[in-house]
Amino acid sequence: MELAVLFFLTSGLFLGWSLGANDAANVFGTAVGTQMIRFSTAAIICSLFVILGAVISGGGAAHTLGRLGAVNALPGSFMAALSAAVSVYLMTKLGLPVSTTQAIVGGILGWNLFSETRTDITTLTTILSTWIICPILAAVFAIILFKLVDKLLKVTRLHLLRTDAYTRLGLLLAGAFGAYSLGANNIANVMGVFIPSSPFTDFSVAGLFSVSSTQQLFLLGALAIAVGVVTYSKRVMTTVGGRLLPLPPVAAWVVVVAHSLVLFVFASEGLEALLLRAGLPTIPLVPVSSSQAVVGAVIGIGILKSGRTVQWNVLGSIGLGWLATPILAGILCFVGLFFVQNVFNQQVYRPIPYTVSDAVIGHLDRAGVPVAGLREHTNRSYGSAREFATVLDGVSDLTAKGRDRVMIAAEIDEMLVDISRFAELDGTWLTHDQLESAYSLASESYRHRWQLAEALAAASPDWRMLEDNRANKAHNKDLGKKLDSLYRAFRKLR
Amino acid sequence: MAPARNTMFAKNLTLFRRTKALESQIDDFLNKLSQSALVFRRAVDIYLAEGATAEFEEKLSQVNELESQADKLRRSVETQLYAQTLIPESRGDVLGLIENLDSVLNLCEGGLWAFSIEKPDIPAEFHADYRALTEQVVNTVESLVLASRAFFRNIEAVPDHMHKVMFYEKEADKVSTKLKKAIFATDLPLSHKAHLRNFVEHIDNPADKSEDVADRLAIYTIKRTV
Structure with missing residues (x-):
């Protein structure tokens, strides 16, 4: 591998490191903060399961992120990941429940804007809607789980010490599950932008199983997360764990499980297949914010336990995170790309040309897209998505969906x-x-x-x-x- | 991978075994307190009927033995709670509870020692009231033991026992006030009166302490159910 390639990957590794440092606290923060689990145990379990989750089931959410914008040159990926990492750092400094997901989406949109690439609106709306659904779903899961656990504890009448021992074990298991889900769901944030320009190639180990280039990337990213967990998360766990969630251990367990379930359902391809077979509606596989899932779960328990009204300032800060993080990352990415391109003379994107050839017209016609308005534009080439999109604006008989199909069909990919x-x-x-x-x-x-x-x-x-x-x-x-x-x-x- | 998991599994098994052992130590400790209260009543009965006989001394040494066993258990439980960082949330509360329960036991022991050393001369006319007072005191301690057990095993039942602690303690107060008034209404020498009053207090002390412990327990319970 070239040295330059490795250099460009570093921003992804930085993002992974900060994810590990911050989000591991969501999984093990309360357990470590309340001294239920030793930090060393938590760090080992967390690192191990983050890596497993990323490599085994990281693909689902990465796919969606890839559809939002395929960053197709390494220096571009570098900048997208770097802007996301810097945004996460800045927002953490401001004390907002920040999410690497929102940061990286902002970064990708910044790149799309800079490279004049088409943003897939359907994918973007899917991602945006899951950000709202994620904390709500976490709250619902937390309420249901809490009621069940509460009932169970009342029925079984466990000794205080036995409850403690079981909670300890439960926190360990829930933490492992949480780390797995975190790896599966959030690895796409860390390494997703590098997939289209991945420097690795697929290989198989003794013909037994194969390791795709994506999985190798994910392993690298997961290792960065693990390093973040081991080197820096202790501080976050001991301070944030106690301050943000002054919960009794059993409630803490509920929060961790609810958070993990949410991340899992938004990442699991296996669950998607199961839902499909059962004829149920599927859940989009999207990277969601681990911090916001935790906040959602805590609010759920708050509603249940005291019947207090929802804390609007907490919700407000989540909303601010939704808005500010992607915007900040987007702006940073756009400005950064400008510098990388013009100061360091790096190619930050590979221009995607478009053409409406007779073959394209024929293909679209067969697919049932009205092509009458397109004919006057045949056999001309367009340098970027934006240029081509302006042309398509002049074509009157195209629906939004038809327009998307024309864009996809006309894209040149030799x-x-x-x-x-x-x-x-x-x-x-x-x-x-x-x-x-x-x-x-x-x-x-x-x-x-x-x-x-x-x-x-x-x-x-x-x-x-x-x-x-x-x-x-x-x-x-x-x-x-x-x-x-x-x-x-x-x-x-x- | 496999051996690591095995040791982890084994560790959990020992964790639960230790937990079980600790649970039974706490139960044992509560048993000792309850037994001491019962022996206390028996000893006062014997003293009132027969004076400081050999049988009374035997009861006293029984309470002594129970007290020192309870002390051992208390230390062992406290050390384990902190050494193994168990129940980090309620550790301090449990510690406070056990130490206060232990001091109830100490008061029972102290009262009997006073009988043994000072050998008070209690006129027969007061015997019934001393017995009634002892009865209420023992009931108070017994209810406190039940409330404490519930704190560990069935937190919702704590209030069911707690109100009895309060009730018996009030009863004990009434009897002791009545008894003191009666003592000071007699023509006995003041020194004798004062001596008799002291023994009303020796018997009543465990009940007063029990009430204090119950008040703390009520707070611990609220803390755990919120």
């Missing part, structure tokens, strides 16, 4: 099916037929991603998307990820 790059593909993940059909396209070139997808679909039924309904959602999603790995392998400009 690819060559290069035999030598097959080594980067994961042979155990793709089916035999899928690999064979990809081989059959050797030496072919494509200008658009959908062209490769269509060629593959024509070559093998294994590459065909199924009808878009609930039952097929998991299959199509998996296929989409496999296609993404092919795009990454065969892309000409990397």
Whole structure:
């Protein structure tokens, strides 16, 4: 790996470190602050499970973040992560319940703005709505859990000391679960921006299991989080743990479990598949704020226990966090990118060109998008998403959804099916037929991603998307990820 | 990985075993207090009927023994609570509770020692009232023991016992006031009167202390249920 690459990753590692230093306190803060668990025990468990969670189930939430904006040049990723890390640091100084999630979203939006890349509004609304749902859901979970535990304690009539011993064990287990969920949900914040420009390649260990480039990135990020936990979280745990949450141990346990459940449901692909199979509505896989989940859970218990009115100043500070963090990160990122580009002469983004060729028109026509208004713009090239979007503004018969499809179809992403790059593909993940059909396209070139997808679909039924309904959602999603790995392998400009 | 998990598991098992041992030590301690109160009543009965006989001395040494056992248990419980950083939230409260309960026991012992050393001459006309006073005092201590047990095992039942502590203590006060008035209404020499009054107080002391402990216990209970 080049030294420069490693340098650019450092901002992500810094972000990971500050996440570890701050958010580990959400998981183990009360337990350590109230002396229920020793810090050394908490740090070891927390580090271990953050790493496991990040590597095993970190992918789900990262995918959503990737859709918001694919930062496609390492110096750009560096700046997005750095601006997020600096924002987290500044907001922590101000004492606001800060979230790395909101910071990194701001950073990505800043990059989108600077590079004139299209922001996926649907994804953005999904992410924004989960920020509001997250603390509410945490409060609901906390209320339900608290009622159950309270009932259980009354029925079992445990000795004070026995309750204490069980709570201790419970805090340890809940902390492990919380750390796992934190790793799974928040690793996307730390390393998500580096995925499109990842310097790693997939490899498999003795043919037993394969480690994707994303997982290697996540492992690196998780190690940074672990270092943050070990080196700095003790201070945060002992001060914040006692001050923010003056709760009895059993209530503290409820808070940790509620927080962990929320992070888990927003990260688990397994849960999503389960909900799909059961025919229930699924939960978007989005990185959410661990701190705000904790605040939500505490408010839930507050409502339940004393019937006191909601503390509006706490809610106010959450709202301020929602607003101020992404804006600050966005501005920092935009300004920073300007410097990196013009002072240090680094390419902070790879411009994404667009063209409306006859092939694109044909593709859109087949998909049922009205193309009449587009014809006058055929065979012209556009240098950026913004430029192309201005053109599309003049096309009157396009709906918002149709517009998105035109943007995706017209995006130029030059690819060559290069035999030598097959080594980067994961042979155990793709089916035999899928690999064979990809081989059959050797030496072919494509200008658009959908062209490769269509060629593959024509070559093998294994590459065909199924009808878009609930039952097929998991299959199509998996296929989409496999296609993404092919795009990454065969892309000409990397 | 596997051995590490095994030791962790083993550690938890020992944690629960130690917890169990500590629970039974606290129970034991409360048993000692309750037994001392019962022996206290028996000893006063014997003294009033027969004076400081060998049987009375035997009861006194029984309370002595119970007191020193209770002291050992108290120290052991206190050390473990702090050495193992158990119940960090209620540790101080439990410590305060146990020490105060121990001083109730000490007062029972002290009263009997006073009988043994000073051998008061109690006229027969007062015997019934001394017995009634002892009865109420023992009831107070017994209720306090129940309230304390509930504090550890069933916090919601604490008030059920607490009001009895208050009730019996009030009764004991009434009897002691009545008895003191009666003593000072007689023609006995003042020194004798004063001596008799002292013994009313020796018997009543554990009840007064019990009330103080109950007041503290009420606060500890509120702290734990809020």
